[in-house]
Amino acid sequence: MNVDETNLPGLGRRKDFMTASGRRIGVVELREGQTELIVSTWDDPDTCQASIPLTSDEAATLGNLLGGQHLAMKLAEEHKDVPGIVTRQFSIAPESPFQNQPMGKACIRTRCGVSIVAIMREGEVLPSPGPDVILHTGDLLVAVGTLEGLDSAADILRHG
Amino acid sequence: MDPLALTLIELGAVVFCLGLLARLAGRIGMSPIPLYLLGGLAFGAGGVVKLEGMHEFAHLSGEIGVILLLLMLGLEYTAAELFTGLRRSWQAGVLDLVLNFLPGAALALLLGWGGVGAMVMGGVTYISSSGIAAKVITDLGRLGNRETPVVLSILVFEDLAMAVYLPILTATLAGVSFLGGLTTVAIALAVVTAVLMVALRHGHHVSKAVHSENSEVFLLNVLGAALLVAGLASAMQVSAAVGAFMLGIAISGATAHNATRILEPLRDLFAAIFFVAFGLNTDPTSIPPVLGWALVLAVATAGTKMATGIWAAKREGIAKPGRFRAGATLIARGEFSIVIAGLAVASGAVPSNLAALATAYVLLMAVIGPLAARFVEPLVKASTRSRQVPAQA
Numbered sequence: 422m423n424v425d426e427t428n429l430p431g432l433g434r435r436k437d438f439m440t441a442s443g444r445r446i447g448v449v450e451l452r453e454g455q456t457e458l459i460v461s462t463w464d465d466p467d468t469c470q471a472s473i474p475l476t477s478d479e480a481a482t483l484g485n486l487l488g489g490q491h492l493a494m495k496l497a498e499e500h501k502d503v504p505g506i507v508t509r510q511f512s513i514a515p516e517s518p519f520q521n522q523p524m525g526k527a528c529i530r531t532r533c534g535v536s537i538v539a540i541m542r543e544g545e546v547l548p549s550p551g552p553d554v555i556l557h558t559g560d561l562l563v564a565v566g567t568l569e570g571l572d573s574a575a576d577i578l579r580h581g
Numbered sequence: 582m583d584p585l586a587l588t589l590i591e592l593g594a595v596v597f598c599l600g601l602l603a604r605l606a607g608r609i610g611m612s613p614i615p616l617y618l619l620g621g622l623a624f625g626a627g628g629v630v631k632l633e634g635m636h637e638f639a640h641l642s643g644e645i646g647v648i649l650l651l652l653m654l655g656l657e658y659t660a661a662e663l664f665t666g667l668r669r670s671w672q673a674g675v676l677d678l679v680l681n682f683l684p685g686a687a688l689a690l691l692l693g694w695g696g697v698g699a700m701v702m703g704g705v706t707y708i709s710s711s712g713i714a715a716k717v718i719t720d721l722g723r724l725g726n727r728e729t730p731v732v733l734s735i736l737v738f739e740d741l742a743m744a745v746y747l748p749i750l751t752a753t754l755a756g757v758s759f760l761g762g763l764t765t766v767a768i769a770l771a772v773v774t775a776v777l778m779v780a781l782r783h784g785h786h787v788s789k790a791v792h793s794e795n796s797e798v799f800l801l802n803v804l805g806a807a808l809l810v811a812g813l814a815s816a817m818q819v820s821a822a823v824g825a826f827m828l829g830i831a832i833s834g835a836t837a838h839n840a841t842r843i844l845e846p847l848r849d850l851f852a853a854i855f856f857v858a859f860g861l862n863t864d865p866t867s868i869p870p871v872l873g874w875a876l877v878l879a880v881a882t883a884g885t886k887m888a889t890g891i892w893a894a895k896r897e898g899i900a901k902p903g904r905f906r907a908g909a910t911l912i913a914r915g916e917f918s919i920v921i922a923g924l925a926v927a928s929g930a931v932p933s934n935l936a937a938l939a940t941a942y943v944l945l946m947a948v949i950g951p952l953a954a955r956f957v958e959p960l961v962k963a964s965t966r967s968r969q970v971p972a973q974a
Binding site for chain 1: 657662665666711715723727728729730899906
């Protein structure tokens with residue numbers, strides 16, 4: 422993917438690319454440190470339909486959502502020959518009892534036979550996380566298991 | 582009344598009124614500069630209320646305001662940005678200079694203000710307000726637009742042009758001979774180049790010299806350095822403003838960013854006083870006679886800025902609506918036009934009508950600019966649509 426980087430003297434930097442549907446999409450990183458999500462209008466790729474200011478938390482969450490979806494789709498593709506195995510994503514909510522705790526504490530594999538195969542954090546992927554990885558609010562866990570196992574894993578992550 | 586008490590009361594009343602004006606400007610979403618100028622006109626010679634006590638203070642504060650305005654203009658861009666801006670957009674920059682300097686200069690000659698007047702008025706009509714343009718771009722959500730870098734690089738070029746123009750202007754105003762003028766220009770060019778080179782290679786040393794973790798120390802360092810450099814530059818006949826501007830360019834990176842944050846309130850205060858002081862020294866009754874010319878100049882130079890923006894955006898492969906947006910964003914003139922007119926008036930080398938014309942012109946342009954930027958897009962769209970309709974019928 423070809424991402425264009427353009428300097429905005431005095432203001433910051435724009436990074437964007439053209440989607441297959443003909444829209445320009447990207448971010449503007451302002452010098453003050455804020456990020457704006459930009460999406461061009463359909464009839465004029467030069468202008469922006471939306472320019473949405475995001476806090477760093479929001480930007481990281483959006484990155485996780487987009488990246489997690491991509492990862493989950495790839496995993497689902499790989500598991501499609503194994504019947505009964507499903508891929509699902511769990512996000513760590515602020516009220517989760519496991520935030521700022523090592524992942525091993527939730528004992529998800531022991532209790533429901535579900536494997537956490539990756540964690541998406543701030544747009545980065547942590548593949549095959551060990552039990553010592555500390556979970557943070559906004560982390561997106563990519564889990565593989567049976568439907569029932571995933572349901573109970575979701576319950577554990579939410580309520581302990 | 583005790584003169585000190587009188588000065589304090591007047592100053593307090595003026596600053597308080599400026600606060601009200603700034604709030605009004607924010608409410609209706611316009612630049613406060615025209616309102617400050619109007620405020621100054623109302624308080625000054627021949628105005629509604631006459632203020633005598635604060636004259637001296639207003640004068641010095643105005644000077645500091647100019648220094649801070651230019652210092653922060655220099656802080657705005659890094660040396661690297663200035664270099665790439667210059668390399669990428671010098672053609673557009675030169676076109677901008679020629680198209681927008683000439684109308685002002687021509688009118689000054691027509692009104693019989695001579696070469697000095699032409700030099701001043703050319704500068705007044707040339708320089709766009711980077712403050713208003715940046716605000717328009719942010720307010721209208723055009724940060725991510727493709728024409729925005731085009732607009733910004735033209736503003737960068739204007740910045741650099743100011744660094745060369747101001748020393749020439751100072752020399753012209755001081756009435757130095759042609760040879761003397763050439764020497765000043767040579768010195769100015771050499772200084773500008775040297776500072777840019779130093780800023781590019783050793784900017785971190787300059788930054789280190791003024792930097793401090795303690796915000797109080799940092800503020801005093803930056804402000805002290807700016808006033809010192811400005812004073813030295815002024816003693817060398819290179820114009821105080823240019824010295825401050827060069828210091829701003831030399832300070833780079835995180836230090837520049839912090840300096841901007843810390844100086845902003847000071848700049849706002851002193852610049853506001855500068856605009857008021859400029860208005861104070863302008864007789865409001867001298868404005869109506871030049872209002873017609875100001876209007877002519879406003880229309881002409883709105884057109885030339887538009888043309889500049891359209892040409893520059895077209896070169897970057899931007900479609901029609903974007904070209905017009907780029908042009909309209911450049912229309913606003915503001916703080917730096919008044920800085921130039923202020924330097925000229927202070928030197929006494931130009932007729933007092935010039936101040937009136939510059940005031941009226943900036944009043945018009947600071948209001949027209951943001952309005953044009955906002956409404957150019959629907960207008961362009963409407964005109965293309967009305968042309969398409971008969972074609973389909």
